[in-house]
Amino acid sequence: MVALALGAVAPAGAYIGPGAGFALVSSFAVIFVTAILAFIFILIWPFRTFWRILRHRKKPKPLVKRLIVVGLDGQDPLLTDRFMQEGKLPNFEKLAQQGSYKRLRTTFPSVSPVAWSSFSTGTHPAKHNIYDFLDRDRKTYLPILSSTRIGSVEKHLKFGKYQIPLHKPELRLMRKSKPFWTILGEHNIWSTVLRVPITFPPDKFYGAQLSAMCVPDLLGSQGTFLLYTTRPAGERFKEGGLRIGLSTSNGTPDSFESAIEGPENPFLQDASAMTIPMQIELDRAAGRARVTLNGDVVELETGKLSDWVKLSFSAGPGVKPSGMTRMLITEMGEHFSLYLTPISIDPENPAMPISHPSYFATYLAKKIGPYSTLGLAEDTWALNEGITDDGVFLEQTYDIDREREEMFFASMEKLKQGSLVCVFDATDRIQHMFWRYLEDGHPAARGIDSPEHANAIEKLYEHNDALVGRVMDKLRDGDVLLVLSDHGFASFRRGVNLNSWLHANGYLTLKEGADGADEWLTQVDWSRTKAYALGLTGMFLNIKGREAQGTVEPGEEADALKAELIERLSGLTDEEAGEVGITEVFDTHKLYGGPYIGNAPDLLIGYKRGYRTSWDCATGVVAGPVFEDNVKAWSGDHCVDPRQVPGVIFSSHAIDSDDPALMDIAPTALRLFGVEPPAHMEGVPIFEQSSFGGAAATKEEAQ
C-alpha cells in the first residue's frame, strides 16, 4: 500500500514532509482498504444470503422486528412504586400504561450471577450451574469463582531465566445451557449483548457480545484498587485493595518515585510482575500533582477524578499488555495519597477475550472512546474502605453508566432486526452503597448528619427513567421493549455469621488452639466438621466422597442433617435486635433439579429483609458474634429470601402472564422471533402469540 502510494508521488517537488506524508499515505491506505473491504463484502453478500437461506429453509416467522431488553440490575419494585406514585418516573409510568408493569420473580438465590444466568438460559440454576459468585474447591475448601475457570500455562520452553509459553492458559465459562442469543443465532437472528453478567469468556454466536461480571482486571483479580500513600502502613484492606507506601525522592517532600505493578511477566521464569515507573511531583500550594508514567504526564487536581489513563506494560518486544486506570488525589496535606481505580483491561487492545467477535471490544472503543471493562467496574471496595467518598463513587458510577448508554444506543442504531440486550449496573451499585441514607437509623449512617448525597437513590431512579424515555424515543415499528431487573433490593443492617453459629452449635470445629479469626476457613478442622457456609447464601454439608475430608454420609445421614439445620435455622432470632434474621432455609434439591444439582449448595439461606451474610462470614472468618451491625457503606443488599426481593418488568407490549419470572425472558425472546423454546427451558413465554395478531407491535403502541 505504501509502495502504491509512493508510486503515485512524483519524486522531485512532490514531497512535503512526514506529516503530510502520513496524511497522504494513510488517506490512500484508508480509501484503498475501505474500497477493497466494501467491494469484497458487497461481492460476497448475495452468496452469503443465499447460503443462509439454504441453511435455514424453515425460516421462523418473527412476531417482532427487534427486541430491546434494558436490564436495570437491582431496580426494586417497592421503590419503583413509591417514586412512580410521587410522579418522579413519568417514562416508566408511560411504558406501564402502554404495555405492562409487573413484579418479576427472581431466582433462588437472588444473586446477580445466578439471576442473569437464568435470564439468558431460561433455566433454573441446576441446569445452568451458577449458584453464587463463589464456589468452593472440594479438595481445599478454598473459594473459587463460580462462573469462570482461569487456568495457568503448564508447558514452557525455557532459556535461562526466560521462558516461552507453549499454549494459552485455560479460560472457560462455567455457565451451562444455551443462552437465548445462541439459539436465535442458530436461526440466523442477530443479537447484540452488552454487559450481561456471566458472559466471560464470551459466547460464540451469530451476533456481538461484550463480556461483563467476572471479567478480571489486568492483575487477574476481580478489582484491586491501588492506594499510594505516605501514611504509615495500617491494616491491610480487607476487600480488594493494595496499599503502596510512598517515600520521597530527590530529598524533597514533594517528589516521589514509585511504580505501578502490572500482571506477571509470562516470559520470565520467576514470574515477576511487569512495572511502569511512576514519578509524582506535588504542587502543594495549588493542590495539584504531576504524575509521569512512561514519559506521559498526567496532571491531577486534588479531589478530582482523572480521565482514563492508559498503562502499557512491557513483557518483551511487541508484547505489551495494556490497561487503563483513573487517578484521584485523596489527600494532600501532612500526608499525600493517590488512589488508582482497578486497572481495567484496555478494550482497544484487550489482553483477554472480552468480546465476541474479538474485535467487537475494539470497535466499541473506537466508536465511543475508552470504557471500563472490569466485571464489577464500580469501585465499591474503595468506598467501603473509606478511600473514596460518596461523590467520587457516584461520579465514577455515572461515568460508567454513560459509557454503557453510548454503546447501547450505538448498537441500537445498527440493529435492523434481532435482539439487543444491555445491562446497566448503576442501579445495583448505588443501592448497595447508598441505602444507608434511605432509612432512619441505619448502622452504616451513624455519625453522618445531613449527607450530601442523601437522595442518591431517588436521583438514580429518575436517571433510569430518563434513560427509558430516550430508549422509547428510538423505538421503531415492530419493536418490543422490555425494561427489567434481576431482583429487587433491601436494607442490610445486620450481618449474620453462619459459620460462627455452626461453630457455636457443634457443626463446625476449629483446629486445636485456633481462634477462627483467619479468613477462608483455613482454621477449620474438616475431619470434625459437618457443615460450613460459603458465598453469600449457600451452606454446604461436608459430604464424604464429595468433599476431600467429608464426614457426613450421603443419603440418610445427610438428609437428616439437612432437615435438622433447616429446622434450627429457619426463624433464627437476632436476640439483640429482637427480630427474626432468617425467614426460611431451603433444601436446594427440593427447589430444582437438573444435571448440575450436584454442584449446588445443600442449603440456601433465606434471610429476612435487613439481614445478610456478615462480612466476616463472607470471607470465611469463624470468630465473632453470630449477629452484628453492618457499618460499611455497602448498606443495601438483595441476598435475602428471594420471595422478598422480586424484580420489575416493564413492557411496551401487554404481558399475558400473571406471574412472570426472570427465567421466562429467554423463551419469550425465542417466541418473539418465531423460534420454539427448547424443552429443557423451564421458563414460559410471557406473551401469548395471539396477542400480536400476526403482526408486530407498532411504534404507536409503544409510544
Next chain:
Amino acid sequence: MSAINAALRPLFDLLLAPFRGMPAIVGVTLFSLIFGVVALWLVKLTSNPEKVDAAKRKVAAGLLEIRLFNDNLGIIFKAVGSILRHQAAYVGHLLVPFVLMVLLFLPLIAQLQFHWGYQGLQEGDSVLFKVVLQDDWQTRTGSDGADGVPRPSLELELPDGLSLASPPVWSPSEHEMAWQMRADAAGQHEVGVRLGDATHVKKIGVTDRVERLSPERLEAGFTNQLLFPAEPSLGADSAIEKIGLRYPERDVWFFFWRTHWIIVFLVLSILFALILRGPMGVTI
C-alpha cells in the same frame, strides 16, 4: 526567494560538507531523521491531537463496522460514507502543519535535490551545453544576425578543465545554441557565456563526490528560484532564458532497492516519525 536561496546555498554546502566523500544514503538517512523530528514538532505545535485522534478512531470504527455487520449492505454503505467523511476530517485537522511543511520544507528539499539528485561529470565525459534565448532576444540585444538570418553572437569563455568538442549548433526555432563540451579535469568550473555586453557564468561540476550541482541556470522568477535554487537567476532583463547541461541522475541504494533519493527520504522520514511520535508525544 533569491535572497533566501543566497543564504541557503552556503548553509547547505556547509551542512553537507561532511558527507561529500560518503555514499548519498548516509546524508539522506540523517536528514530524514532531522526532517522527521521537525515535522513532528510542527504537528505537535499546530494541530489538535484530540481531534486528530478522534478522526482516526472514527475511521477505524468504520472499518471494523464493515467487518462486523457484513450481512447488512445498508450499514456497509453508511460505514464507507463515515470513513470517507472522517478521513477528510483527519486530513483537515492536519492542514495547518501540512501547509507549514510545504512552505518550510519545499525550499530545503529543493536544496537537497541539487546535492543528491545528480552525479557530476567524469573526466573524459562529453555533454551538450545549451543556451536558450528569450523569444525577443533580438529586440533585447539589438542584433539582426549575419546575412539577414537571425543568429546571436554567443561566445563561451571556457576555463581550464573544459574544452569544446564541436562548433556550436544554432536552432532558430528553439532560440537555442548548443555546444558539445568535454570534461578534461575534475573541479567546479565556471563557464562564461557572453551575449553582447553581458556575460553570465554557469557552473559545471566535474566530480565523483556528492556536491551541489546545477543542471540549469534560469531567468529570474519565483518558481524558477523555488525549484532551481542551486545558482542565482540570470537577471530580469537578460536576453538568455536558460543555460544548462544534462547531468546524469543519481540513485541511492536502499537495502536492495536502487531508487531516487526522494523516495528513500519519504520512507525513512515517515519511519522515523512513526518511531518518534510516541516519545515526542505527537498524535498523527
